[in-house]
Amino acid sequence: MTQAFTLSRQVEFNHCDPAGIVFYPRYFEMISSTVERFFADAIGHSWQDMLVNDMGTPTGSIDVRFRAPSRLGDWIDITLTVSRIGTSSAVLQFECTSAGETRFTGSITIVHANTTTAKSAPWPDAIRQKMAAYLSPPNT
Known part of the structure; x- marks a missing residue:
């Protein structure tokens, strides 16, 4: 059975535009935080x-489809699964x-990737094995 990783957070004032909804670039920061966690x-x-x-x-690369706004004070859950693990890349x-x-x-x-040379490098086996527990079919 595929595992999923979920990060829950509350929409804060600093995430919002003057209309009180999440300013879309903040979602990219939240996605990055989810990947980091x-x-x-x-x-x-x-x-x-x-x-x-x-x-x-x-x-x-990143591809996002916005479906509905989030507002100040909302609790949101960002759920992540892995759809592909390549030699040195992965699609989440x-x-x-x-x-x-x-x-x-x-x-x-x-x-x-190596941060000094900016060249890709194969995933270490230990990381690859743990990521495999989160493999699921790609979203359609």
């Missing part, structure tokens, strides 16, 4: 751990919901 909490290999070895997971699917309503969906391709 996924590696630290679910995989057990934080970005800090990677940086010690001059490694990181820069974004290769995400869905943001609040009170049962989908706020946005999408995918992000991350690349396991």
